[in-house]
Amino acid sequence: AQSVSQHNHHVILSEAASLELGCNYSYGGTVNLFWYVQYPGQHLQLLLKYFSGDPLVKGIKGFEAEFIKSKFSFNLRKPSVQWSDTAEYFCAVKSIWGSQGNLIFGKGTKLSVKP
Amino acid sequence: EAQVTQNPRYLITVTGKKLTVTCSQNMNHEYMSWYRQDPGLGLRQIYYSMNVEVTDKGDVPEGYKVSRKEKRNFPLILESPSPNQTSLYFCASSPRGGAGNEQFFGPGTRLTVL
Numbered sequence: 001a002q003s004v005s006q007h008n009h010h011v012i013l014s015e016a017a018s019l020e021l022g023c024n025y026s027y028g029g030t031v032n033l034f035w036y037v038q039y040p041g042q043h044l045q046l047l048l049k050y051f052s053g054d055p056l057v058k059g060i061k062g063f064e065a066e067f068i069k070s071k072f073s074f075n076l077r078k079p080s081v082q083w084s085d086t087a088e089y090f091c092a093v094k095s096i097w098g099s100q101g102n103l104i105f106g107k108g109t110k111l112s113v114k115p
Numbered sequence: 116e117a118q119v120t121q122n123p124r125y126l127i128t129v130t131g132k133k134l135t136v137t138c139s140q141n142m143n144h145e146y147m148s149w150y151r152q153d154p155g156l157g158l159r160q161i162y163y164s165m166n167v168e169v170t171d172k173g174d175v176p177e178g179y180k181v182s183r184k185e186k187r188n189f190p191l192i193l194e195s196p197s198p199n200q201t202s203l204y205f206c207a208s209s210p211r212g213g214a215g216n217e218q219f220f221g222p223g224t225r226l227t228v229l
Contacts, residue, residue: 009155032214038198043205044158044220051215088159096214101150102173103218 138206
């Protein structure tokens with residue numbers, strides 16, 4: 001079965017620090033990849049997505065992610081975090097074949113940014 | 116405004132009392148899905164629907180029912196809720212179920228079963 005692993009359960013950073021959140025998936029075929037963010041008390045919002053093409057994807061609020069097919073990874077990065085980035089971040093993968101559009105989510109990484 | 120709406124947003128109920136959580140989207144999306152979110156477990160899919168009258172089980176369907184009689188609505192039914200169904204529930208929709216489609220999420224329903 002497909003799975004998505006997010007390496008860190010809780011990350012604590014100071015403002016202006018750089019961020020990298022790891023995401024690895026197990027499916028060997030063609031995939032769509034997503035990062036969602038959930039601010040406290042709110043619903044999930046799409047940060048960025050990869051369908052095809054340039055493996056370096058830029059999203060909203062200065063976030064970017066790099067798809068490395070050989071490593072089955074889609075790590076999220078931001079050069080300088082702000083207190084307002086405090087949230088929970090979810091990586092999600094959709095296989096192109098088989099489950100016809102079902103997203104598999106990682107367990108999430110909580111990011112706490114200290115002012 | 117294009118959106119996915121859920122009602123109610125908060126619900127406290129007792130074991131065994133049937134309840135329905137409604138989900139509606141105004142984007143003419145074919146695909147709709149229900150997830151539950153639990154601490155440390157991320158989001159897990161309960162049921163999904165590729166189109167009207169087409170529904171299928173996700174990863175954690177036990178104790179839940181759904182229906183898709185109209186394109187815009189996808190209610191989640193708990194016939195006999197139990198405390199282990201206390202969770203945060205999200206409805207989502209996308210234009211279609213295949214590749215190249217992102218899902219749009221509703222605001223969530225926090226359910227407590229006593």
